[in-house]
Amino acid sequence: MFDPRLVVAPVAPGRADRGALVERAHRRGLRRFALPVDDPVPSLEGVILIRRSPHELTGIDPGQPTSSPVAVELVRDSRGLDELVARSKGRSLIAVRWEGDRVIPLENLLSALAGSTRVWVVTDQVEQVPAALGALERGADGVVVEIDTPGALERLEGLLVRSLPPSLDWQSVTVRRVEPVGVGDRVIVDTTSLLAPSDGLLVGSSAGFLFHVASEALGSSFSGPRPFRVNAGSAHSYVLTPDGSTRYLAELQPGDGVLVGEARGKLRSVRVGRLKIERRPLVLVEVEHGGRRVTVFLQEAETVRLSGERGRVATSSIRPGEVVLGVALPPARHLGKVVQEMIDER
DSSP, X not given: OOOTTEEEEEOOSSHHHHHHHHHHHHHTTOOEEEEETTSOOOOOTTOEEEEEETTEEEOOSTTOTTOOOEEEEEEOSXXXXXXXXXXXXXXXXXXXXXXXXXXXXXXXXXXXXXXXXEEEEEESOGGGHHHHHHGGGTOOSEEEEEEOSHHHHHHHHHHOOOXXXXXXXXXXXXXXXXXXXEEEEEEEEEESSOOOTTEEEEEEEETTEEEEEEOBSSOBTTBOOBTTEEEEEETXXXXXXXXXXXXXXXXXXXXXXXXXXXXXXXXXXXEEEEEEEEEEEEEEEEEEETTEEEEEEEEOSTTOEEEETTEEEETTTOXXXXXXXXXXXXXXXXXXXXXXXXXXXX
8 A cells, every 4th residue: 555645636637537547546556536526436445535626625534525625725935835824823734736846845834834734735746746745754644646647647656655564474583504605696785764783674585585684784893884785685586675565686776665674673665776786705594484495695794694583693604503583475476466376486
């Protein structure tokens, strides 16, 4: 599922075209829609509907479809923003559409209202949605984005990160084998976020079990910390993304989302800023999970660490008997998505 604050407003000229956009968006996991009053209610599971006109939104509060319309205020400049702030005092909810600057004005509006008034943003530009959802680290309370074509919907989906998995099946596994395997192509993932020493990516050779590979936020006695980096593993490895699907490390691109966080702790989505693929000595770490052998191939170095029961252990010193942490996942996948089929992945 996507961020529940996001509302898709199909604005194709025909009712049938708007309905087709709703169905298409629903198949991709979107559930909140804003439709003209005369359009029928979609007969789709889990849909939350807002009614809209060119200058008003009605039914923003779920369960209160007859709530009073909220006017969409157009703000063109700083004077208009000041006037909106003054009018908003004591109001529970406002909706705004920006003309011109829109990031700093939204931050100023959120700061001025200090949470006393809910702020919704209406935009016809899908590229504006991430900033509206993330302003001042909390974003608007709702964002209505007008979509006129399937292509615009595809662009929106590419810009957003789906809601994080509600939970992961963390498990402890015992290392059975550690073996140097020569030189291979390993992938460093430099993110656009600062990571804690306990943060890491979930990586492995089998989609059914991924190891927690810790960040380089600690460094070593011979190298400084790189608090944005995870030396993630060999090029063929899977990595878990925020929507629960997997990607190959070698196919990641700048701007892609990856799932990062503490072992058995809080998870979040971060973006890839850069990849570094270089040939380095690799070590195979093999564990037994569910009666099967699963592996991860990592660079052999003091700064590359797996998370374990005794803390983080470097690949240069890990030995059989060490207990490490990872996540059990459905093993059968097609293009990274879970499918229901038998698979024997070794």
